[in-house]
Amino acid sequence: xxxxxxxxxxxxxxxxxxxxxxxxxxxxxxxxxxxxxxxxxxxxxxxxxxxxxxxxxxxxxxxxxxxxxxxxxxxxxxxxxxxxxxxxxxxxxxxxxxxxxxxxxxxxxxxxxxxxxxxxxxxxxxxxxxxxxxxxxxxxxxxxxxxxxxxxxxxxxxxxxxxxxxxxxxxxxxxxxxxxxxxxxxxxxxxxxxxxxxxxxxxxxxxxx
Amino acid sequence: xxxxxxxxxxxxxxxxxxxxxxxxxxxxxxxxxxxxxxxxxxxxxxxxxxxxxxxxxxxxxxxxxxxxxxxxxxxxxxxxxxxxxxxxxxxxxxxxxxxxxxxxxxxxxxxxxxxxxxxxxxxxxxxxxxxxxxxxxxxxxxxxxxxxxxxxxxxxxxxxxxxxxxxxxxxxxxxxxxxxxxxxxxxxxxxxxxxxxxxxxxxxxxxxx
Numbered sequence: 101x102x103x104x105x106x107x108x109x110x111x112x113x114x115x116x117x118x119x120x121x122x123x124x125x126x127x128x129x130x131x132x133x134x135x136x137x138x139x140x141x142x143x144x145x146x147x148x149x150x151x152x153x154x155x156x157x158x159x160x161x162x163x164x165x166x167x168x169x170x171x172x173x174x175x176x177x178x179x180x181x182x183x184x185x186x187x188x189x190x191x192x193x194x195x196x197x198x199x200x201x202x203x204x205x206x207x208x209x210x211x212x213x214x215x216x217x218x219x220x221x222x223x224x225x226x227x228x229x230x231x232x233x234x235x236x237x238x239x240x241x242x243x244x245x246x247x248x249x250x251x252x253x254x255x256x257x258x259x260x261x262x263x264x265x266x267x268x269x270x271x272x273x274x275x276x277x278x279x280x281x282x283x284x285x286x287x288x289x290x291x292x293x294x295x296x297x298x299x300x301x302x303x304x305x306x307x308x309x
Numbered sequence: 310x311x312x313x314x315x316x317x318x319x320x321x322x323x324x325x326x327x328x329x330x331x332x333x334x335x336x337x338x339x340x341x342x343x344x345x346x347x348x349x350x351x352x353x354x355x356x357x358x359x360x361x362x363x364x365x366x367x368x369x370x371x372x373x374x375x376x377x378x379x380x381x382x383x384x385x386x387x388x389x390x391x392x393x394x395x396x397x398x399x400x401x402x403x404x405x406x407x408x409x410x411x412x413x414x415x416x417x418x419x420x421x422x423x424x425x426x427x428x429x430x431x432x433x434x435x436x437x438x439x440x441x442x443x444x445x446x447x448x449x450x451x452x453x454x455x456x457x458x459x460x461x462x463x464x465x466x467x468x469x470x471x472x473x474x475x476x477x478x479x480x481x482x483x484x485x486x487x488x489x490x491x492x493x494x495x496x497x498x499x500x501x502x503x504x505x506x507x508x509x510x511x512x513x514x515x516x517x518x
Contacts, residue, residue, distance in 0.1 A: 128337045128338045128339065128419070128421075128442070129337045129421045129442055129443075129446060129449065129450065130337065130439070130441065130442025130443045130446065131442075156449065157422065157449070157450070158449075158451070159448055159449050161445060161448060161449065180426075180452075182391065182420070182422035182423045209422065210337070210421065210422075210449070210450075211391070211420060211421070211422055211423075212337075212338045212419065212420070213366065213391035213418065213419075213420055213423075214391050214420075214422075214423065217389075230339070230441060230442075232339060232439060232441030232442075232464065232467065232471075233337070233338055233339025233340075233439075233441075234338075234339045236370060237338060237339065239368055239370060240338065240365065240366070240367075240368050240370065240419070241338065241366065241419075242367070243389075255441065257470070258441065258467065258470055258471070261466070261467055261470050262441075262467070263497075288472075
């Protein structure tokens with residue numbers, strides 16, 4: 101774990117030096133991480149140079165979806181493991197010319213628990229949740245909320261059809277981190293994607309200045 | 310891992326001897342495992358004696374939901390770990406008088422990956438998925454489908470509002486295990502719960518005879 105944290109730190113230093121801003125996207129299977137990336141890349145691509153690292157247990161399906169958007173993508177296979185590790189990510193960076201990348205999105209393995217514990221060299225963690233998962237996630241998985249810089253609450257188009265108590269969701273988050281940024285989006289309708297992209301732009305401007 | 314499998318085997322032998330049928334429920338956070346248990350217990354309780362082991366990282370929320378149904382429930386905390394282990398489950402059994410239990414439901418930690426690898430002494434694994442998670446889960450998490458005796462596809466009331474290609478879902482499952490039982494349910498409306506409970510009754514009759 102210590103050696104792994106050390107490699108994560110090396111990755112972060114390397115990315116800092118090359119002025120590459122890296123986000124580590126963490127969420128359950130089916131929370132919409134890849135869909136969020138698709139929407140985000142469409143919006144950011146005209147102004148920024150994007151690359152993606154896709155973490156998956158065994159398939160290349162998500163990387164294929166991203167490759168269609170004509171941005172560089174590397175697929176990492178964990179070979180059964182339930183999270184990306186610092187070493188895998190670090191080695192993948194040699195596939196890129198970091199001089200030409202502004203933002204690197206790292207999509208972790210679909211899992212709300214394990215990925216949170218591993219520093220893979222990101223600048224910031226982003227938690228991705230779907231309203232269909234229920235409003236009790238802050239209560240049940242507080243570590244993700246403590247360690248994330250931003251929570252994307254996805255699939256808000258489903259709100260009329262699911263029992264999701266927003267007041268409770270926000271009040272539980274308030275108890276964990278009252279400054280935590282939460283952005284509601286629907287990758288299906290596009291609602292809220294503008295707010296999310298604006299947040300990325302803000303972070304990117306701070307990071308690059 | 311070997312020692313853990315050995316304890317799992319001991320649990321299974323003990324439950325076999327006491328004629329207790331144990332199911333290990335595995336699914337993502339928010340797939341509806343606890344809701345499924347609530348619906349199932351309501352239906353089974355008149356005929357069978359039910360007990361529940363709730364696995365969670367830190368909270369007791371799910372156990373509280375089950376306790377309201379007036380069945381014995383033990384809450385196990387994994388202390389951060391992303392799956393139940395055989396030892397925790399084995400020790401929890403001393404809290405029950407197994408002579409009086411017909412069916413033991415063990416709800417694992419919300420996670421599609423890690424719990425699949427750990428034998429906790431169950432007779433059968435049941436995979437719980439929500440249609441909101443998408444139709445690509447068999448492709449991306451094949452091990453769950455290979456190791457489960459039954460897949461419960463939950464939240465079918467959301468089918469009109471999500472992009473879930475049933476044909477693709479079933480065809481991917483067919484490629485993994487053409488005999489795998491899949492039961493579509495909605496814990497919200499109650500649709501399909503009868504089929505699921507009937508499946509449990511069938512297994513229970515085979516197990517007890």
